[in-house]
Amino acid sequence: MIGKRIGAFLCHCGGNISDYVDEEKVRAAVEKESGVAVAKTFLFACSEASQEEMIRTIREEKLDGIVIASCSPKLHLDTFRAMARRSGINRYMYTQVNVREQCSWAHRHEREEATEKAIRLVRAGVAHSRLGVPLTDLRIETTPAALVVGAGVAGMRAALALSDMGIAVYLVEQAARVGGRVPAWGKMFPNDREGAEIVDTLLQAIRRRENITLFTGAEVVEKRGSVGDFSVKVRAADGTEEIALRVGAIVVATGFDPYLPAAGEFGYGAPGVVTLPEFRELLPAAEGKLRYRDREVRNIVYIYCVGSRQAAAKENPRPNLYCSRYCCTAAVHTALLAAGVDAGVNQYHLYRDMRTYGKNEILFEEAGRKGSVFLRYPDDAPPVVERPGGELLVRVRDVLLGGEEIGIPADLVVLVTGMAPRENANLVNVLKLPVGAGGFFNEIHPKLRPVETMIDGVFISGAAQGPKTLAESVASSLAAVSKGAALLLKGYVDLSPLVAKVDTEACAWCGECGNACPYDGAVERVRQGGKEVAYVHPALCKGCGGCVPVCPAEAVGLEGYTNDQVKAMIDALVREIV
């Protein structure tokens, strides 16, 4: 440790930091810290010129560790780690101190205190750096095969795309048939192609591929290993057979369940009240006239937002708050199909907001031209479906009539039902899939990392992630494919070495670390040197540090944040400034 030469670089961030923190004072204080060979300030540390100067300084001063006091590591940790590597020192010998968000921005009105806090934080950074050791990334060889769970259209399309890239695919479908919910839809928007035909085309293509293995009537029952190298087990639904597979990535495309209204919800259960998917099944058989239970259908009333955008209520403590995206367009498209069967049928659409977004707006306009009437009801006063004298009557408050109630006689009431998350408890448990508030699978970042999950190597796609149209489902499944394939085609994955490590001499396996660990399979109980000890699987550990404080023997440490480093940082933080 003695002899370690540390460079402390202080960033002004234009004036973002230096307007509130006395950088010169910080520099002077830090310069005196033991191990600091050089301390400099920069107008913008992240600029190309500053990085070049820092690299020159590192080389000239023969530094072996650097500390940069700048912004949040979320912004530039990778930037400066890469710079460290370019300069010739280990990238984990770089320590970032956040003095912008934590000092200058947080304490604009207390400049002296902000400066003092900055000094303490940078001193802690120096202490951390002083005890740092070079680390190397953990490299995992990837298995060039992928598991796709769910053979709906999204899953089938994903399988084909992976196969196109030369990756072997195991496509697992729980049901006996492929295609999921799409075959039942008949003609689908926007181009009226039959759902069954789409599925059939995909299935034919899959059959022609030698590198796709399709399992129907099968379930994924076990997953071990980590990103790039998973071992999974697939079991036939009847339990007769179990197959072990090795894959490098997993794409989950398990789809949705259509929202099923409760008995009596908008009259559901009474004759003449059907859900949108149920109505769609009536349509293909209709010729010339629409008929329902042998009666001609003259008036259809669609009620939108059934099972979507619900408000919390006593009888519905876990409402579906989300919009199901597809239903407005699907209902409008259905109305067009119905008008195509019988141009004289009267169709009322009772909606809250019409969301036939994008190109689907054209369908909305066309439906109007084909005689559909659109009528808005207030959020807090949904329509009521009644059967006075056996005839269906929908009572609704019409916003455009100042909220006045009208009654619409109906032969058929179509509940435009949304999408609900699938009952998938087993799969969630096996894959450890993160489930969001609405019950759908959660991505890491909705905009920037839309198909990746907290489990490296496990990707989500389609309506399993949230309500989507078929076009959106396929787009997201192809996104998952590209993320997964990028991983597999590279041949390896580098994982962060900042993970927990067990001192096997001190460890006496009590199991506390395993209990504290949130990642499945990361902590294992192994025998070593004649006793039972904990083993942390480096590819499964995320370096959260949850196991460190619970170990009674202080046998677990975090690489890059060792107990010694943290103690030294605390000492540096609390030491008085003279």
Add this chain to the structure above:
Amino acid sequence: MTYRVEPGLHRDVAKFGGGDVTTCMNCGTCTATCPQSAETGGFPRRIIHLLQVGHREKLAGSLEPWLCYYCGDCSESCPRDANPGETMMAARRYLTGMYDWTGLGKRFYVSTWWEIGAIAAVGLFTVGLFALFHGPVVTGRVELNTFAPVKWVEIGDWIMGGVLAFLLLSNGWRMSRWVMGAGKGVDVPFSLYLRKLPAFFAHFATQKRWRECEGPKTRWLKHFLLVTGYLTMMMLVIVGLRWFQTDEIVPFYHPTRLLGYYAAAALLYVTGDFLLGRLRRKDGIHKHSEPTDWVFLVLLGLAALTGILVHAFRLLGLPLATYSTYVAHMAIVVPMLVVEVPFGKWGHMFYRPFAAYLAAVKQGAAEAASLGPSRAA
């Protein structure tokens, strides 16, 4: 009690013409554009929505179609080309048909053959009356009053006037029942109806509300000219027929001649102008013409033309031409009044000011209701 709508009402109304109601997405651009819409709240959108939804009861009780003077701004601003202005026009036709309890109005609007047939029948009936009951035909000089004595024509006038007044008033009674009933909850004292009566006559004579519409005032001016010409002529032939229809050739400056010339000129000029406009289809509001629009203008123009011809032949001393043109004139004027006033487009001369009057009564009642509590306090 919840009102049960009538699905497909818009298809019914479409038989009366109008824009494409189903294309409308209720965006309300028309209503925002309409300068008349502010105080009465939400037309043309409201009317179109009533048609879409099938609310016949509210439509029957709506004054809005009559408060629109069809400037056409709404149709020009419509993003969907739904032509709301023309739909308001169709609503006026439909309402005229609804108010009419005989059911003939609806027939005439929906079927051109019914309308033309009715006009032809009444015209032939008029010719028949002359054929059977005309006086001696003096050929030496023009003696129109011998051929068609004023006394008899006057009696015919009054009978026809009485029948027309009865029809219009009974239709107006139905209209007011629907309109005032639609306001539910506001009690209107009879005295208010009396106090607001001048509004009817003011609007009848001046169409002053029209002046609130934006754009050039020439349409209002032309229409005003037409009304004055028409009213002048009505005064001459109903009240003053005995002085108007004389065989004595009065001097040029005689009031009956001056007034007659004015009326004929006004009628000919304006109907000619309107007909040309509809033929050219240059203005948005004249792009769509229903048969009833043509029939109305053609009859009015022909009535003025034949009237002035009768006068000309009389001045020229052509007895047979005068008598036959007179019969032709009557064969146009009588069906025009009998068919168009209670059952057709001409009804608007009564319904429009009546609507303005009812609107004034409603407003008065609403004001009284809002003042009520503060008075009590």
